[in-house]
Amino acid sequence: MDRSADLLYGPEPDPAGDAGHPDPPPRVGFFTDTTVCIGCKACEVACKEWNAIPEDGLSLTGMSYDNTGGLGASTWRHVAFIEQSRPVAAPAAGGPSPDGHEGHGHSPHGHAGQEPAGSAGTAVEAAPVAGGPPAPDGRTELRWLMSSDVCKHCTHAACLDVCPTGALFRTEFGTVVVQEDVCNGCGYCVPACPYGVIEQRPDDGRAFKCTMCYDRLGDGMEPACAKACPTDSIQFGPLDELRERAALRVEQLHDLGVPEARLYGHDPDDGVGGDGAFFLLMDEPEVYGLPPDPVVTTRDLPDMWRHAARAAVGLLGAAALAFAATATGKGPR
């Protein structure tokens, strides 16, 4: 299939330019290095404060320190907490330890209602062991994964593609933003997003998501979450620069004996043409609630229209056949 001509799929070096911005500034993005996230949620707070996002429930999930739950209309940054108990990797002299990430047997899986008690119990049981013999490098059996999730600002953004009003648009910075004065709350972007990011605010009706602080970018400032992050887990900058920096960081971690470190969303060849906000993860994406191989749904749209056209012609044909069968005067039987 023709991958480049329709701009629906595949690598696209200049999304802002292709969206009609003449001479756009460099595309910017987030690189979230989850290995240095301490789960402080300063990003969540800074985001809510700066963007004046309404409160959306002060409830306890009972599953972890994560009482936010996930991204939504009124949550544009979300810190995920994952507790894992896994064998301490033997400090093999000859290189990286055996592939450990199949061993996340205690990572939460299945249905929410079934697991929380089990997960908590596991953590409690694991604690004494973990307090016992740590590995020579100080690592224990128990590990915490924390990751600040955000809108991915996809190169091929399904939300933007399917928006019927043009409320969602590509900014000159290559990010994706909803115009609140245009959105009529049709809700099409919600199931279109392969990451489950954008959502309608129930009492408002319109769809909301991260703008990458479009108002701050225009003034040459970095987004509120990156500004507030105390460990530089959230890094903001030109996307090309971030991708280089991320590749170096992964290399460094591999050299330090952390073979499970991997990048997610950095690849312009992936199903969404690469994310504007990408991540360094320590386990499979689905452990963090991220789709392992997201694909922009509009990749298949030309094919869908072809199937619909065929079906429409089939409908006409079937009707013609029905009349022809009875025109001979014999009826259907």
Next chain:
Amino acid sequence: MVDRAEFSSYYGRPVIKAPSWSAQDIAGYFFLGGLAGAGSVLAAGAQLTGRPGMARVLKTTSALAIAGSGALLVHDLGRPSRFANMLRVFKPTSPMSVGSWLLTGYAPLAGLAAVLNRAGRLPRVGAAATAGAAVVGPAIATYTAVLAADTAVPAWHDAYRELPAVFAASALTAASGAALLGSPYSETGPARAAALLATTTELALVRGMRKRLGPVAEPYEQGRGGRCMHAAEVLTGVGAAAAACSPFLPPPARRPTAAAAGLALLAASACTRFGVFHAGVASAEDPVYTVGPQRERLEERRRAAEAAAKNGGTSPGADPSVPPSGGDTAG
């Protein structure tokens, strides 16, 4: 069955967000849009072949159904007062935008055809409107399948090859049902033929779709979606059988049998649309349907890459989309 033991997620929470659309509004619209679109086609056929009773019934149902559709669509908006923003742009990448423009073209034609028919005025304008509605009608009946499929919802997107034909068949089922319900019996021959064609096609298509979807077909077989799909199958069978039998009954029983068949076919079409709707929502709410197929895809790609490496890199551009079903191709 999906293997849940091998699958990780974040505390079982969904990866994607299910549509917040109301089933009554959107599944209801899928049904009414199909009824209207296919009805316009049959109405034009009835008019051409001299079946004024059938033409009148179908023109009226199409006009009423499309008016109802518009009401449902506006009602489902988060900001109903901004419905006109739908016509702010024309975007071929948005099936909803395309649909809005299709409806804007179709609804006046369907309305005009019905009103002029009832009023008995301007027959040529009425005929032109009838013909126009019959041309746009099939698009109204099928674009809604693209609307559903063009999402990240596994049970909809993965079914994008079959859904338009399923929707077209279901629309014809509904329209032939309306014709059977309302037309004089002597004019229902084509409606019965259309009903048989549509129902047999639809049953076969849905079976084929479920087979191809594999584990992602589960929401079409279980839960609310499964119940609706099952009810649709039963009603389709009953309606088709009753329509087919009616000519062999004693004359006084024909009309009531045809009407009952029509009701069953209308209900069957509605059940299919609600079934597809609920199956989609269920597939979005359970992360297994999002993660499972994607993980499988990655594994296939990894195996293909490994196989390519093992073959001495003779085929560097090995097609990752080729399923590794015949594992020992090297032999």
